[in-house]
Amino acid sequence: MSVALFTHPACLEHDTGPWHPECADRLRAVLRALEAPEFADLLREQAPRATRAELERVHPPDYAEAILSILPPEGEAVGLDADTLMSAGSAEAALHAAGGAVAAVDAVMEGWARAAFVATRPPGHHAEPNRAMGFCLFANAAIAAHHARAHGLKRVAVVDFDVHHGNGTQAMFETDADLFYASSHQYPCYPGTGRPSERGVAGNIVNAALPPGSGSAEFRAAWQDTLIPALERFAPELLIISAGFDAHRFDPLAELNVETADFAWLTEALVRVADRHCGGKVVSLLEGGYDLEALAAGTAAHVRALMRH
Numbered sequence: 001m002s003v004a005l006f007t008h009p010a011c012l013e014h015d016t017g018p019w020h021p022e023c024a025d026r027l028r029a030v031l032r033a034l035e036a037p038e039f040a041d042l043l044r045e046q047a048p049r050a051t052r053a054e055l056e057r058v059h060p061p062d063y064a065e066a067i068l069s070i071l072p073p074e075g076e077a078v079g080l081d082a083d084t085l086m087s088a089g090s091a092e093a094a095l096h097a098a099g100g101a102v103a104a105v106d107a108v109m110e111g112w113a114r115a116a117f118v119a120t121r122p123p124g125h126h127a128e129p130n131r132a133m134g135f136c137l138f139a140n141a142a143i144a145a146h147h148a149r150a151h152g153l154k155r156v157a158v159v160d161f162d163v164h165h166g167n168g169t170q171a172m173f174e175t176d177a178d179l180f181y182a183s184s185h186q187y188p189c190y191p192g193t194g195r196p197s198e199r200g201v202a203g204n205i206v207n208a209a210l211p212p213g214s215g216s217a218e219f220r221a222a223w224q225d226t227l228i229p230a231l232e233r234f235a236p237e238l239l240i241i242s243a244g245f246d247a248h249r250f251d252p253l254a255e256l257n258v259e260t261a262d263f264a265w266l267t268e269a270l271v272r273v274a275d276r277h278c279g280g281k282v283v284s285l286l287e288g289g290y291d292l293e294a295l296a297a298g299t300a301a302h303v304r305a306l307m308r309h
Helices: 009-013 024-033 061-068 090-110 140-150 167-173 216-234 260-277 292-308
Strands: 003-007 043-046 115-118 156-160 179-186 205-210 238-243 282-286
Touching: 003 090, 003 292, 009 024, 009 090, 024 292, 061 090, 090 115, 090 140, 090 238, 090 282, 115 292, 140 156, 140 167, 140 238, 140 282, 156 167, 156 216, 167 179, 167 205, 179 216, 205 216, 216 260, 238 260, 260 282, 260 292, 282 292
Parallel strands: 003 043, 003 115, 115 282, 156 179, 156 238, 179 205, 238 282
Antiparallel strands: none
16 A cells, blocks of 8 residues: 655745755755655645644644744744744644644545655644744644544554654653653753653653764664564554654764664664554654755655555
8 A cells, every 4th residue: 555745835935044954955855855766656645734623632722823823024034942933934834744744644544545754844843832942833743643532543652763852742742641652862962851761651751862972773772672662562553753864974963873774774663563553554754854865865765664564
């Protein structure tokens, strides 16, 4: 069965300025990589806009309203913090990023796609219920998980291999034993969360903190020895991946030394877990990755592995 690719041109209109690492060229690089002939069988879908009800499953109404009401004049930007900016097109881009995550869940739950990859921006795993941060406006992975819960699933897992800890996803999951979050990330590093001692209400939060300089061996061991066994024990009905490619050794924003092949290896391992527990239902969401060549290569390796299962 095919893999669906969700994206939308509006996500290119989130203008962070000429020097910001989370720029539209990231998405262009990803989409160019996925135009290669080997990806011809992807089901190419438009990411719809999220509804307010979908956003408000994880964000309070006043927060959603505040973000969507920020509409700077063309060519100007509003800074929400030192890292997170909004331009004239940002609110629309964020709606399509969240909506793509929701539509991807529908695709795999309805069965017309076995897996889905959502190539949108801005990313989402740092966004907290009441706070935009770390380039993120809405918590796309958490929105996807709660959409699945609202449509009949109970146990949903998010696994996150971005080099930065997904503090927003963790914050939204840690008090609910039927939601699971596992993350490998550099520590210490932004945002400063993600210690192994952060375990959630029922051991449903599992963090593997990798010291700067860690490479393939440490990355694979964290997943093989700690994170995947915990995911197996949780036995999800749906697996959501926060797919950040900034652990790559060429990425400028952190100091891990992961290789492109490691992303393929991990994707294949996660797909096997999904095959055992949830009929292969996998939704993957683009998070970070700031070296354009490494991002494109990592994404291609990840989607290639999704298409093989």
